[in-house]
Amino acid sequence: MHELGIANDILDIALAEAKKHGNRRITRVDLEVGVLRGIVPENLVFLFGHVAKGTIAEGAHLAIEEQPARVECGTCGTTEARVFTIGCPGCGSPTARVERGDAMRILSMEIDD
Numbered sequence: 001m002h003e004l005g006i007a008n009d010i011l012d013i014a015l016a017e018a019k020k021h022g023n024r025r026i027t028r029v030d031l032e033v034g035v036l037r038g039i040v041p042e043n044l045v046f047l048f049g050h051v052a053k054g055t056i057a058e059g060a061h062l063a064i065e066e067q068p069a070r071v072e073c074g075t076c077g078t079t080e081a082r083v084f085t086i087g088c089p090g091c092g093s094p095t096a097r098v099e100r101g102d103a104m105r106i107l108s109m110e111i112d113d
């Protein structure tokens, strides 16, 4: 359940950002999350809604954009993974290189005005 810690981190960042804008209400947060983080987006959305209760981010919409991982597989030629994987998502080869796909950043936020 590491999504809970992440939900808290996102909230902290969002609140700190909103503070710079006069603590106005946060209505939307766009987040990029790499698939290698192994996060279930629905869980993160749910938990964010939970931790945001009672703050200026309560009710904010968390939109998650999943960043695919780049794969270099010499066996089958797969180039991309759209779900969490350790080896090649195409043929299962453990020698495939899997990189990127570990992003975790807020792309944008909408603040009420």
Ligand SMILES: [Zn+2]
Pocket (backbone or CB within 6 Å): 073, 074, 075, 076, 077, 078, 088, 089, 090, 091, 092, 093, 096
């Ligand atoms: Zn492969």
